[in-house]
Amino acid sequence: MLLEVKNLRTEFKLKRGIVKAVDDISFTIDKGEILAIVGESGSGKSVTSLSIMGLLQKPGRIADGEILFKSQDLNKLNKNELKKIRGNNISMIFQEPMTSLNPVWRIKDQIMESIMTHMQISKKEALARTIEMLDTVGIPSAAQRANDFPHQMSGGMRQRVMTAMALACEPELLIADEPTTALDVTIQAQILELLYKMREKFNMAVMLITHDLGVVSEAADRVIVMYCGKIVEEADVRSLFEKPLHPYTVGLMQSIPQIDDESEERLYMIKGMVPNPLNMPQGCAFSDRCDHSMERCTKEIPELKEVSGRKVRCFLYEEGGTAGK
């Protein structure tokens, strides 16, 4: 077990109230595993990853929980110890390739900075490694392009540079926060391919954050579905797509137009909208959008329960629930 997150709770204290962006989530990632986290905008995916990296900014703070990386609680480390792990053992690529690179630095300097922070090597060696990494991620004529500024590259190339930077120190865990959302489909395919190859090559674990179920089904080993800061379902990828349990997961899958779906029917719709994080319903956060909502759902919050080797947070699957019909 590489990473274990236990009862993580992250809050943002705003003037208008407290946003519980991540509300008591626990999960693990094993060596070499790709864990996907899905959920729609605002469900807490990015906040989870930032909490792990220790990159939360005010007014956010980790209210509770442990983040054990190789049994070491990252949350309890001091700044210097954390810096040693960050970018070295755990790295991260971000959602926005357009803005996540420093616009006034040449890309080689940005990658070299990362290398030289964590490895005791000379500038020359660092440069050589930088070019090697750029080559690995598939940037043509890497030695030349290394001198470019970010704005001289396209979105896909930048995302590759980000990846090269993240992988430069051969991390054990890579957190990829929606690495393809801003990209075109053909470029998205390139990047996913790259991630896959890199995982093989370096045998690292990947925490892949996305809201695209297609990406999940293509790339992940295991999936966590988040809704309003909570894990609502967790399963390995095959069983999840074979038989989604939580009504939200079910709805999500049905609402996406399928390329190989020949039916001309209307799409399935999840009614309503995500609730305001400052004004959460009392019971299950999904209760007022759910087709199976029961009286109980609006009053109590269900627990994340084991159901035949997977986990789901829904009263339908509790004893006496109507599931399995």
Added chain:
Amino acid sequence: GCGSEANTENTAPKASDTLIYAQGSEPRGLDPALVDDGESAKVMSNIYEGLLKYNKDSTKVEPSLAKSWDVSPDGLTYTFHLQEGVKFQDGTDFNAEAVKFNIDRQLPPQVTEDMAYAPFVYGSVKDVEVVDTNTVKINLKAPSTPFLNNLAMIMAAPMISPKALKDNNNNVNQAPVGTGPYKFVKWEKDQNIVLVRNDDYWGTKANIKNVIFKFIKDNSARVVALNNGEADIIDGIDSTVVKQITDAGNKIFQAPGMNINYMAYNTSRKPFNDQKVRVAVSQAINVPELVESLYQGYSEPATSILPSFMEGYDKSISQVAYDPTAAAKTLKDAGITSLHMITYTNPRPYNAATGQSLAEAIQGYLSKVGVQVTIDSFDWTTYKQKLKAGDYDLAFYGWIGDNGDPDNFLYLLSVDDPTMNIALYKNDEFNSLIAKGLTTPAGDDRNAIYTQLEKIAADDAAWLPISHAQTLCAYQPNVENFYFHMTGITPFAGVVKK
């Protein structure tokens, strides 16, 4: 940048070797024929000398570059016997040729329109003859009693090295060469002028080696500079800072000034073409109180146009007395409720409190007798133009005497030029008396003429004479023998610094 000995030294010279004089603004230039301002005069009086000079305490003339002189009985020929062996600071000789050169330069056809004082000083001169090396003869077109006095003036009259004039295109504003006790070293624009002692001076040599004129525009800044040890002597201060200066252990120099500060009525149009109205307004104003509070004892309330120490002054002359009730009545009868006044914004040598404050004070008095005054105040340049335009009921002005002759004050009321005779006063009797005074030889007869003129002016009330400003300077306690002559010059040759 001009180089000087001072440049190469890496330490400041001993303080007692240097005298720093802070004045309000920069001279226009240092060519006596080309300038007309008091700030230039102070500097030039240390570099140049004329044929004659004024007595230290009055405007009586004394020998200077001329040892002695004779006047022909018809008053048309003046013969001067020059000091021998005098050299200009550039090493050339001072002699009769040099005198002729200097005067010819300011006579037609050579004279140019920017020689402000040439007509005034040399207007009566017909020609100049060199008799021998050390004797020169000046012939006049008509007798002129003030002529000798004029030759002691610091404008137009001083002797400049002809070589320097030739070298500098007939303009030594930036490169003055005279015969005086100090030599010009350098002039940093807007900062200072540095002079150094002329060790080859023909007379008694100066005590202090370096003299620096510093220009500090703001009055209180000059006081700070004095009290902060940045200046040895400052001038142009007003009464309000005297205590501050003496508290800091510094000293005040105070002397009567040869000037007049006045308010003029526009006599050319209604309502002040009526003498009664003029008198009424004058009655409304408590001049002694006004002078006391604006100048706090450092100006004397004016009872006449001429300062008291001048020839022609008579104690018996007095202006209209303060009588607000009478004033209110007359003005009400004349139906006068509002008047238009123009004034200047800056302080002047004769009015340290600024024209604006003076105007506002008078506005205050007039409001008490039921007359509302609107004030338009202008900077000095614009003000002069507004005066010329003549659109005002009341205006402020003043005069600084040039040569100590009474004509120099009273002729103002006789000329046509609207920027001088701002009351636009016209009185034929007055004008003919002025002409007579000019040709009458100095003496009691002549003085009587000017007393008479004063009386006419007071009765007619074309002006309301307000004050004669005293010269007010301050200096460090270790400075001795400093004096400020009533013509506005500051010779430093005799000054000692302990």
Added chain:
Amino acid sequence: MLKYIIKRILMLIPVLIGVSIIVFLIMRVFSPDPAPIVLGQHATQQAVEAWRQANGLNDPIYLQYFHYLQGALTGDLGTSYYTKTSVTKEIMTRFPATIELAIVAIVLASIFGIVIGVISAVKKNSIFDNAGMLLALIGVSMPIFWLGILLIILFSGMLHWLPSNGRINPLLEPIHVTGFYLIDSLVTGNMSAFKDALQHIILPASALAMYSMAIITRMTRSSMLDTLQQDFIRTARAKGIGEGRVIVRHALRNGLIPIVTVIGLQLGSLLGGAVLTETVFSWPGIGAYTVACILKSDFPVVQGVVLLVATIFVLMNLLVDVIYAFLDPRIKFSKKEV
């Protein structure tokens, strides 16, 4: 790049011609006649007329402008009515003083402004931040001349620590190399002159710097707050580099871009602010002199100064743009490279 600069410099010409027209109109059409003041208290009406004629003031205005432009193009800005010295010389003897003052002020303002601004941004809402912002607010709200007078009263009048006026003790004046006393005295190794010049410049430069410092502080703070929000800062932190490096190398380097613009603009406005500072501190620069010349209707000098200041201002803007491109590789001078 070079093409761009040349293009920009060519574009300055119409701007400068426009500036000269504006000043020409204000000065020659609307301002009072200089003749009486130039010629003094004894001048006659004829003398005034003759003088006006001699100085071409009786020509039609367009002809006057044409003559002026003709002169200006050959480097002749005319002669001061008042001192009868060439305008170029008049300006050049005073200009170094103003530039020296402005540069010292902008250096003071930039150093303090950036340091306070950065710390305020990093420690947002701390006591330091609040105090810094209050200071900046007061800085932009205080009339510069009032501040100057208060400084004089305090440091010269009461404490006697620093001189209240002038640039230097004239007897210590260094040999003129550049006209900047601080530099000249160092170059010639004249340490007592350097010390004296430094003492003289502290008060006026501080008064002049106050406003700009406040502006730069505020700009730095908001620019830094903005930059610190950016995604690439998060990237930098994710690399595991130290916070100090993140702030200085990543955030400040980017945040500096708008700050440079502000500093450039401030240098322009400092030349304007110098008008007041120089008046208060009797600083022998171009600012106070120009005001005096405006009031005396000394047309040639005013036109010359305004033209010079405008030139400096537009060149400063050009310089800022070039520095900008230097700091920010995204900016291109030619869109062809897109």
Added chain:
Amino acid sequence: MNEVLMDIQNLSKHFIIDTNFFGKPVAALKAVDGVSFAINKREAFGLVGESGCGKTTLGKILVNLYRPTSGKIVFEGKDITSLEEEQRRSYCKDIQMIFQDPYASLNPRMTIGDIIAEPILINNLLPKDQVEERVIYLLNCVGLARHQRNRYPHEFSGGQRQRVGIARALAVEPKLIVCDEPVSALDVSIQAQVLNLLSDLKEEFGLTYLFIAHGLNVVKHISDRVGVMYLGKLVEIAPKKELYANPLHPYTQALLSAIPVINPKHKKERIILQGDVPSPINPPAGCRFCSRCFKELDDCKHNEPAFREVSPGHFVACHLFD
């Protein structure tokens, strides 16, 4: 069989992006370059292609926001390309647009009711006293409540704002609506709501859509025919079923294969294209796709392939089918 509503003939738009010192253009960006196709009445014509290929530009030309550099637009048999300003505006009623970014396309200072009422008022479509009724009707059509009429856009979520945008377009009862990626900015769960709404409205009002998207799955759901664009040019047009079943152009094939399938069991064979879309400023000579093509022929580098009909209704521009 089908009646043509709008016929687009050889349409181009070149943006001038650099001029020399004298203002003469020296570089042009060929955003749309010689595009021809027809939109039939009551059909939904889908347009896909990668970012920057000129989809939005094309849409904006159709609604008069850009003047085309060359080419012709024939609407209901009338040439509307070179009309005077006044006449052009009269076509506003017929052709409307829904924008990609729901956050930027509504005036933040107007209530949503006013936003919807504005087109009715400025085109004088209804007497003043009936406008309000119509606004409420339109709100209901797009699934918004009457009581929300006086709220400002910032009080709504993205999906709701997009509905307001749709209502605004519907207000003038247009014949053609250009939908520029109306769901790209929305969350998956909301996307379905908007797509369903658009289908419903199409039926209800008998609308014609030009539906722009960059993902083929969304287009497939809504459109009848699909056009594929690459770097300012159309590379393929076919009826939907035909296109998805039998894509001819290599780019279309790659595009289809790149879409992740939500079924972990069916890991399909991927065509991964190399490199990025080249810049439209200096597009490659010959076939524009040849720099990324996996089936490149000799001809491709030099000759531009013609756009030809290879089977009924199926057009493609590729040398493979010459």
Added chain:
Amino acid sequence: MKVNDSSNSNENMLQAAEYVEKPESQLKIMWETLRQNKAAVVGLLIIGFLILIALTVWISELMGKQILPYDPNYSDLSKSFIWPNAEHWFGTDQLGRDMFSRILDGTKISLFVGVAAVAISLTIGVILGAIAGYRGGKTDTVIMRIMDMMLAIPSILLAIAFMAALGKGLDKAIIAIGLVSIPEYARIVRGSILSVKENDFVQAAKVIGNRSSRIIYKHILPNVISVIVVRATLGISSAVLDTAALGFLGLGVQPPFAEWGDMLGRARGFIFTAPYTLIFPGVAITITVLAFNLLGDGLRDAIDPKSRIK
């Protein structure tokens, strides 16, 4: 955050009823945000107080009543330079005028000049900027080049030259200060218009058939107005400073008007005799300018363009 719908839960209930919510006033929203900003509230309070003083003084002056403790322009030379005391809170000046009354009276002048000058530059600047920004092309180039020319001359020099040419006076000071700051407004308005113009809603407005003029005043200007309001608020503060600077140089208003800068300029001569004559006007200027700066900053935060439009 895309979700902002607190009434979500009772939406269905309301939908049934024929109920239409009142539009939420934009001003009210702004006020609400502004109210949270303590500094801005302080600024607003001070400004309110200053306006109150100015209006009271002005109205009572119009009605011929004396509301100030003394006539601000009444000079009594026998009372010159009285230090602050119970009778004259701020002392008296050289001419024996009550400083307290003059400072209060000066509020009227400073505010008036500030507001009027800004009104001039605002009107002309907004029109020029709007034309330049919306029309673009040659018009834009010509207008902005002229603005560049004016910007190239330090505004205080330009104002001094104007004043020297026009002469002293309240009206002329307003014109001079108003004229020299036109370019700033023109630039800001043009810049904002250019950025608002890029927004899709402007394009949408064209698509539904709006005329250009209507697009400008209905769609563009309302979205630029906040920027203009902020700029104008800050502009008042700089106009007050410029007025003071002109007054200080002796180029401001005609006497006996109690203008703060003019008072400062004159007090300069009396820093030793009557330092209080230097302190009070300076403090008055600083407080006024500070208040407008506080409010301007607060407004800027309150209507932060980032939160509404790009």
